Amino acid sequence: MKVVTTAVEARKCINALPSDCTIGFVPTMGYLHQGHLSLVKRAKEECDYVVLSIFVNPIQFGENEDFDRYPRDFKRDVQLAEDAGVDLLFHPSVEEMYPSPLLTTVQVKKVTEKLCGAYRPGHFEGVATVVSKLFHIVTPHRAYFGLKDAQQVAVIEQMVRDLHFPVTIVPCEIVREEDGLAMSSRNVYLNPEERKQATILYRALQEVKTKNFATAQEINQFVREKISTQPLAQIEYVETLAYPSLESIDQIKGERIIVAVAVRFGKTRLIDNILLRNGEVFDA
Numbered sequence: 001m002k003v004v005t006t007a008v009e010a011r012k013c014i015n016a017l018p019s020d021c022t023i024g025f026v027p028t029m030g031y032l033h034q035g036h037l038s039l040v041k042r043a044k045e046e047c048d049y050v051v052l053s054i055f056v057n058p059i060q061f062g063e064n065e066d067f068d069r070y071p072r073d074f075k076r077d078v079q080l081a082e083d084a085g086v087d088l089l090f091h092p093s094v095e096e097m098y099p100s101p102l103l104t105t106v107q108v109k110k111v112t113e114k115l116c117g118a119y120r121p122g123h124f125e126g127v128a129t130v131v132s133k134l135f136h137i138v139t140p141h142r143a144y145f146g147l148k149d150a151q152q153v154a155v156i157e158q159m160v161r162d163l164h165f166p167v168t169i170v171p172c173e174i175v176r177e178e179d180g181l182a183m184s185s186r187n188v189y190l191n192p193e194e195r196k197q198a199t200i201l202y203r204a205l206q207e208v209k210t211k212n213f214a215t216a217q218e219i220n221q222f223v224r225e226k227i228s229t230q231p232l233a234q235i236e237y238v239e240t241l242a243y244p245s246l247e248s249i250d251q252i253k254g255e256r257i258i259v260a261v262a263v264r265f266g267k268t269r270l271i272d273n274i275l276l277r278n279g280e281v282f283d284a
Contacts, residue, residue, distance in 0.1 A: 001082040003089045007137045010090045014051070014139060022047045025140030025167075027131060030054040031071040032080045035175040035183035039144040040084040042172055051138050052081050053090040055097060059105075060126030071185050090138065097133060105129045108155050108162070114246045115151045115260050116271065119236055124155050131156055135165055143167050148174045148182045150258055150273050154244035174272075176202065182272050194265035197230040201261055205274040208259055212279070216240035216249050219259055227263060236262040236269070243275055254278050 004010050014023065024047030026039045036052075043050045054077055061067035074091065081089050106128040111117075117124050135143070145153050153171045160169055175183045180202030181195070190198060204226035213219045219240045227233050242249050243258040260273040275281060 001078075001086050001089060003078060003091060005091055005093065006096055007092065010051075010088065010137050013088050017049055021049050022142070023138065023140045024050045025134070025138050025143045026050065026052045026086075027134050027143065027145075028052060028054055029056045029070065029185065030077050031073055031185040031188075032077045033175075033183045033185065035146050035148065037080065037084045038175045039146060039172055040081070040086055042170065043142065043144050044085050046170075047142055049087050050085065051088045051090060051140065052086045053092075053134055053138070055090075055092055055130070055134075057097075057126060057130040058094055059098070059102065059129060060123050062120055062122060065120075066186075066189075071188055090134075097130065102129070106132045106159060106163075108158050111151070111154045111158050111244070111246045114241060114248075115237065115239060116149075116262060117151065119262065124152070127152060128155060128159050132159065132163070132165075135167055140167050142170050144170045144172055146174060147171050147273070147275070148184065149271060150243065150260065150275065151246065154246060157244060180206070182270070184270065186268055186270065189268040190265055194232055194268065197232045198263075198265050198270055200227050200230045200233060201263060201270060201272040205259060205261070205272060208274060209276065209279055209281070213252055215251055216257075219252070223259060223261060227261065232265050234264040236264060 002013060024043030026043055028036050040050060056070050058067055105125050107125050108128050112124040145156060147153060157169050160167060179199045181199050204223045208219055220238045223238045224235060227235055238261050240257055240259045243256045256277045258273050258275050262271045
């Protein structure tokens, strides 16, 4: 595995590949876990050459968010990436990605206005901008994103369609701990009691599959009541929307829907979701 820190070095490695080489790309913010490594595994199965980026992107963090304390362990990440079979690890600095004041950004409308976008102003503009920059540097054929942040997947898919990026977005299923908690770099922030109570997110979402709900409001109320049984849970949102458009719905009539939650346990904000059609999980 080769490790590079500049766009010039990354492009040099990629330009040296045979013309028929298929490039798979896994963008991350580091502090790798099995969720990230599952994306690498999928990329290796489908592509000839796998690039993984590690960049904690400052412009997707708002004021009073956790940019400065976001977990980082680059030495560990390098070993995990190498063991997983990554071919090229791109680890740019903030100065490399943003060498001058940023005057051009990428803004995706509508799909960014619900869920996390409503509570984190500018977040998805930061995500779309950095992913656009990374796509230009890496020029992948396929890019792999986890569905734990299904809204992010929908935003990136919309950007790719609208701007004609020559890349296929590959959504990958959520990887979970044995007790159901979605894997996340932020899970390390949870103390033991918060960690125990946080499993309610998975349990509440899974129970939605066992019920016959007629309306989105019924689903939202059910999930809220379930999560609220845990005293440390501070609900930010529970929403049921059409997917991937993220448009509001009333009646549940067999369309693809997302039931998404954001909940704080102490200072840690966790997100989770389930994608359903007619009560069954569907492949995004």
